[in-house]
Amino acid sequence: MAGKDTKRGLVRHWPRFLLIIPFLLVVWVPFYNRIHPTLGDIPFFYWYQLAAILIGAGVAITVYLLEEWITPTTEQGSSDPDDGIDASGTPGDIL
């Protein structure tokens, strides 16, 4: 049961792996702890992280749209039968 659910979950939720991108952008501090290249005299450290906010937002929007495209949901919440929560509202074991 768990195996089948996980597989269907992967089909529906693969775009969620993209959410690792914002994390990767900021996790390695030495990469962006520098002055150059500057952007209009703003040091790299500052404009890079501000840009990372916009990329992070872009990724979240993309993931949302991709998921809606794969399995449309209704306004009343998820119509997705495979999100690992059974009819009694108890989360199953998907780890």
Added chain:
Amino acid sequence: MTFNLTAAGVFVALFGLVTWLGFVAARWRKADLNQLHEWGLGGRRFGTVVTWFLLGGDLYTAYTFIAVPALVYGAGAMGFFAVPYTILIYPILFLIFPRLWKIAHEKGHVTAADYVRDRFDSRYLALAVALTGILATMPYIALQLVGMEVVIGALGFPAGGFTGHIPLIIAFIILAAFTYTSGLRAPALIAVVKDMLIFVTIFAAIVIIPAKLGGYSAIFASVPQEKLLLAPPSGGSLGSYSAYITLALGSALALFLYPHSMTGILSASSGKVIRRNAAALSAYSFVLGLIALLGYMAIAAGVDKNPLYAAGFAQHGANFAVPALFLDSFSSWFVGVAFAAIAIGALVPAAIMSIACANLFTRNLYKEFWKPDCTDAEEARMAKIVSLVVKVGAVVFILAIPQAYAIQLQLLGGIWIIQLLPPILLGLFTRSFNAHALLLGWAAGTAIGTYMAASRGFVSSVYPLEIFGVTVPGYAALYSVLVNFLVAAALSPVINRLSRRGVPPLR
């Protein structure tokens, strides 16, 4: 400081507007406010737009607007950790909380502790979650008052003595009254006004102030070199690098565990609303990044050397940097708008926080341990009364106790609240964790985190951890929640096996 009549007039007028809004909110999407989920969760009917304003108003507080730039002003690049923090919160929101919302919605949970109670069938684990939430939130409410006090002082109202506190007390009586009558609808409606004022203020600030100071190049040129970047690792220590990213990651993991964030999330009308907001709330993150830069603008404007603001800096320290910058850069009427934005920015989260504490107390202490058979109306009345008590407590706290204690307690609050991560997160994705093991993990994490903060004299939450001879300074919350998780993971199989052998579970 001289009394600024124009600014104070605009400030009072805007404050009057939101007071009125706070009371009419009771009739917005009218329902029976004698039901706790109506009073305390707005009936779980907030759509994408309202949730956006509510969560934005909830997470980006007056204290954020004052303290983040103050940190950048004082500590430079280190203060910018607020930016990676705000980048990391939305993937977490996207991945975890729609699932929690769905379960809470189906089972009628009002608080995170309700969910834990139900999920692990343990009222004591729920009690730990509820108490942690209340304790971590109280100093946070008090800090909202600090934010408000700073701007009221900057308007030139007489400071010092009891009379100095009267404007603050009036503001909190208003807050208490409309929260009591309207519940979560009040901050939701007021958040719309607050956010508009904040956005207007910030966009004016990032256009007008750099123009006056000679552009962004002049601003960054005036910042001392050693503040511009993080100190690189040296002498067997990772220095600022590990501190920077662990502060960002730990704060991001902790944010949505706070009861007030949870209240904002559970009041959404669907999981889809939450996922949409995970993307849309980034607009606030960008504004927060710009707000952080106000700290450097304050350095460039030289407000600390201006004798006009000496008294303010003497009283409030670096927290006075942004108010001083606004006084220095804007005309009086716009100072009124900007300060009203900050003060109203304190009302919204303070209201939501007190509602969240009231929900926790009522559901997980009062109903669970004293009056299991109380009616819905009794439950809602109890929550309303507790919301008043919480706010009186916060006012007394800020008037009677030195401000530094509130800041230190809030710092501890971050370490405590993150200990709820294993019970809340793990319960959503696996059945294999045991309630007793989670409770022991929570106790271990709380104790170690508190010890780490104590070893730094409660002035910093960055703990210099030694790993194989290398010092890795990092956020104590992140280190301690790791201990919490390891204890829970190690003990769960053991306790599960014991209970299968007939050791009766603790109920």
